[in-house]
Amino acid sequence: QSVLTQPPSASGTPGQRVTISCSGSSSNIGSNTVNWYQQLPGTAPKLLIYSNNQRPSGVPDRFSGSKSGTSASLAISGLQSEDEADYYCAAWDDSLKGVFGGGTKLTVL
Amino acid sequence: EVQLVQSGAEVKKPGESLKISCKGSGYSFTSYWIGWVRQMPGKGLEWMGIIYPGDSDTRYSPSFQGQVTISADKSISTAYLQWSSLKASDTAMYYCARRRRGYFQHWGQGTLVTVSS
Numbered sequence: 256q257s258v259l260t261q262p263p264s265a266s267g268t269p270g271q272r273v274t275i276s277c278s279g280s281s282s283n284i285g286s287n288t289v290n291w292y293q294q295l296p297g298t299a300p301k302l303l304i305y306s307n308n309q310r311p312s313g314v315p316d317r318f319s320g321s322k323s324g325t326s327a328s329l330a331i332s333g334l335q336s337e338d339e340a341d342y343y344c345a346a347w348d349d350s351l352k353g354v355f356g357g358g359t360k361l362t363v364l
Numbered sequence: 365e366v367q368l369v370q371s372g373a374e375v376k377k378p379g380e381s382l383k384i385s386c387k388g389s390g391y392s393f394t395s396y397w398i399g400w401v402r403q404m405p406g407k408g409l410e411w412m413g414i415i416y417p418g419d420s421d422t423r424y425s426p427s428f429q430g431q432v433t434i435s436a437d438k439s440i441s442t443a444y445l446q447w448s449s450l451k452a453s454d455t456a457m458y459y460c461a462r463r464r465r466g467y468f469q470h471w472g473q474g475t476l477v478t479v480s481s
Contacts, residue, residue, distance in 0.1 A: 257408065287466065288466060288467075290466070290467040290468075292409070292468070294409075299459055299471040299472065299473055299474050300401075300409065300459065300461075300468070300471055301471065302467060302468060302469055302470075302471075305465075305467040305469075306465070306466075306467070311469070341408075343408065343409050345409075345411070345467070345468075346466075347466045350426075351423055352411060352413075352423065352424075352425045352426065353399070353411035353414070353425070353466075354411060355401075355408060355409045355410065355411055356408070357408045358408040358409065
């Protein structure tokens, strides 16, 4: 049981906009920033979004993040086949540890 | 270029000890926290703990406290994750990552640990 809650799966067709939610509590998302990681099949995770809505250099602006209260969302617009991957939200928890969501498997139909 | 290079895959028997490594390059190793993340087969990411190589300050997730030891040798820019007595349930991919302002900015390629009799 992960501390942060994500839907196990999401899907969309090429060109569509997809959102993935991440729900936490006052001790993690409610008081700290949210980060998102993308894990392509068979590879190490990669930082996708940091500090709620910031994109590292090289990440397309099709990816965006937002946070409100104890929840956060990742949005992917103009969905492409190469976006098929697992997506994880993460945050610091005030109990002095990091926490991840359970991950969402995105399928491009 | 920041790089984290992890040691190779390991196959061990239950009860054996193991130490895997993560060598950082391309940045000041003592200035950034290094974290370890577990991914069991077919499962999600789990935050294990972090170490600040500058002074070896270490934080563990309660789930992993007492189960593993995180250490670092700043003279060779290398962080370690070790077990004193492996269990079959330790079978997983283990990633190290460099932490910046609360997020893991750069990741190693992963070390697969298989524990089987």
